[in-house]
Amino acid sequence: MSVWETVELARHPERPYALDYVKRLAPDFIELHGDRLSADDPALVAGVGRWHGRTTMFLGHQKGRSLKERVARNWGMMHPEGYRKAIRLAQHAAKFGFPIISLIDTPGAYPGAGAEERGIASAIATAIMEWFRIPVPIVAAVIGEGGSGGALGMGVADRVIMLENSIYSVASPEAAASIVWRDNSRKVEAAEQLQLTSREILAMGVVEEVVPEPAGSARTDYDAAAAALDAALVRHMQPLLEQSTEDLLQHRYERFRYIDSLIKAEPDFGPKVN
Amino acid sequence: MAIADRKREGIPIAGGELPEILLPSNCPGCGIGLDLELLRSQNYVCDCGHHFRLGADVWIPIIADDGSFQERWAGIRSHDLLTWTVPKRYEEVVDELLSEGLNESVRTGTCTLDGRPIWLAAFDFGFVGGTLSIVAGERLARGMEQAASARIPYILVAASGGARMQEGVLALMQMAKVNAAVGALHAARVPYFSVLTDPTFGGTAASLALLADINIAEPGAAIGFTGPRVIKQATYADLPQGFQSADFQLAHGQVDMVASRTELRPLLAHLLELYSN
Numbered sequence: 001m002s003v004w005e006t007v008e009l010a011r012h013p014e015r016p017y018a019l020d021y022v023k024r025l026a027p028d029f030i031e032l033h034g035d036r037l038s039a040d041d042p043a044l045v046a047g048v049g050r051w052h053g054r055t056t057m058f059l060g061h062q063k064g065r066s067l068k069e070r071v072a073r074n075w076g077m078m079h080p081e082g083y084r085k086a087i088r089l090a091q092h093a094a095k096f097g098f099p100i101i102s103l104i105d106t107p108g109a110y111p112g113a114g115a116e117e118r119g120i121a122s123a124i125a126t127a128i129m130e131w132f133r134i135p136v137p138i139v140a141a142v143i144g145e146g147g148s149g150g151a152l153g154m155g156v157a158d159r160v161i162m163l164e165n166s167i168y169s170v171a172s173p174e175a176a177a178s179i180v181w182r183d184n185s186r187k188v189e190a191a192e193q194l195q196l197t198s199r200e201i202l203a204m205g206v207v208e209e210v211v212p213e214p215a216g217s218a219r220t221d222y223d224a225a226a227a228a229l230d231a232a233l234v235r236h237m238q239p240l241l242e243q244s245t246e247d248l249l250q251h252r253y254e255r256f257r258y259i260d261s262l263i264k265a266e267p268d269f270g271p272k273v274n
Numbered sequence: 275m276a277i278a279d280r281k282r283e284g285i286p287i288a289g290g291e292l293p294e295i296l297l298p299s300n301c302p303g304c305g306i307g308l309d310l311e312l313l314r315s316q317n318y319v320c321d322c323g324h325h326f327r328l329g330a331d332v333w334i335p336i337i338a339d340d341g342s343f344q345e346r347w348a349g350i351r352s353h354d355l356l357t358w359t360v361p362k363r364y365e366e367v368v369d370e371l372l373s374e375g376l377n378e379s380v381r382t383g384t385c386t387l388d389g390r391p392i393w394l395a396a397f398d399f400g401f402v403g404g405t406l407s408i409v410a411g412e413r414l415a416r417g418m419e420q421a422a423s424a425r426i427p428y429i430l431v432a433a434s435g436g437a438r439m440q441e442g443v444l445a446l447m448q449m450a451k452v453n454a455a456v457g458a459l460h461a462a463r464v465p466y467f468s469v470l471t472d473p474t475f476g477g478t479a480a481s482l483a484l485l486a487d488i489n490i491a492e493p494g495a496a497i498g499f500t501g502p503r504v505i506k507q508a509t510y511a512d513l514p515q516g517f518q519s520a521d522f523q524l525a526h527g528q529v530d531m532v533a534s535r536t537e538l539r540p541l542l543a544h545l546l547e548l549y550s551n
Binding site: 109115117120121133149154179193194196260 | 408458
């Protein structure tokens with residue numbers, strides 16, 4: 001499969017979205033809304049449900065299936081209010097000792113004038129910083145597109161995993177092409193340069209695990225994809241639940257502080273995965 | 275005379291002599307022919323108020339007391355991790371910039387400002403657009419950790435296009451790496467002041483640059499997350515005059531003040547005094 005085919009698969013309109021997984025992981029899920037400042041961001045779904053015997057906070061980008069829903073959910077691109085909502089609910093989870101699962105699936109934060117006016121840069125910056133202080137276990141999973149700072153704003157966790165056919169990138173291939181060549185039509189070349197596939201990201205040491213998808217990718221079997229994701233989430237969450245809060249936060253700090261340690265250890269290391 | 279002005283009296287607008295920089299023959303702000311020596315004596319700010327972009331080599335002597343700057347970790351460099359070849363091999367890009375005398379997109383070290391010890395980090399827009407890279411992130415995070423443990427105020431001068439494409443997702447991860455360190459700085463209750471210069475965008479704006487205790491923007495600086503070209507491409511929106519300017523960010527609550535570079539150093543000295551107990 002070519003890199004671009006992986007990008008298309010990660011973005012496939014029939015690919016399961018956050019709510020498709022959450023409904024299978026926690027059938028009693030109750031959605032919660034709002035940043036308590038000014039708005040609710042429908043690009044981020046959030047709420048609580050019982051997961052393996054424990055009340056858990058679920059957060060996830062939601063792209064929307066029909067055109068109408070896609071517009072309403074802004075194609076999964078969060079506004080500043082979304083990041084403020086996420087941190088509000090992360091603090092809410094911390095208050096009650098609920099672990100947090102964050103499902104990442106966004107092309108990026110919303111690149112619009114309104115988001116700029118309402119402080120998207122500082123909303124993301126604050127969220128990234130605040131995640132380091134949330135004293136409950138957090139596991140993040142990239143389930144589709146992990147695009148840029150918009151994804152990282154939901155991706156500071158104790159463990160980060162990726163579904164096999166998902167991507168994670170410093171910028172979307174279109175944005176990268178626009179930055180490098182000022183021509184976003186060279187997205188295929190950009191995608192090839194960026195090393196954004198799950199295997200490459202794993203080789204760089206940025207995620208802990210790549211979760212295999214059913215044959216034919218997650219879109220062909222939502223139940224099997226959800227079961228595979230569930231098993232991986234449990235495997236990563238379990239040891240975190242046994243850690244002291246102090247250890248948890250220290251390890252989270254070190255996870256990101258030394259995330260490029262593979263590179264520093266060996267200057268010639270390059271994730272040149274075929 | 276205001277109290278603030280009295281406090282700032284006698285503090286020079288630059289700590290040392292500034293290097294000469296390449297300038298156009300006329301000011302892009304007012305069109306008038308430039309007197310290079312005059313400009314140099316006023317921190318490269320034209321009489322019309324136009325602030326010229328400066329590299330780290332100029333920022334350091336503006337902020338630091340003469341001869342006090344001790345650069346740290348100047349020897350670490352970027353490598354090509356992704357076999358990046360287009361439009362040019364990344365390793366070559368880095369080699370060329372290093373040979374021109376630039377040293378990565380962030381330089382950092384300790385110095386004094388009006389006699390008070392600080393950590394200083396200055397972005398250099400001339401090095402791949404001041405982009406956040408592994409080396410930049412490492413220099414920033416190490417300095418912040420040391421500032422936190424030694425309880426020394428931290429001053430940042432930002433000028434950056436965002437995260438560096440050529441280092442892929444590891445460049446993105448630098449946002450989390452430096453923000454973890456910013457959190458440590460805040461937890462230690464060490465003052466952190468950020469000077470946002472033209473331009474500050476993307477992953478740099480969405481990480482350390484806007485997270486200071488006091489955010490100071492330079493007049494006319496463009497500051498934002500998504501650049502205007504990409505916003506227009508993505509949304510077909512017409513952007514109003516002054517969109518993402520320093521005054522725009524002041525009006526939208528993102529910065530504490532807009533301050534001219536000719537007042538900056540006395541202002542920072544004043545702030546260091548106020549935040550020293």
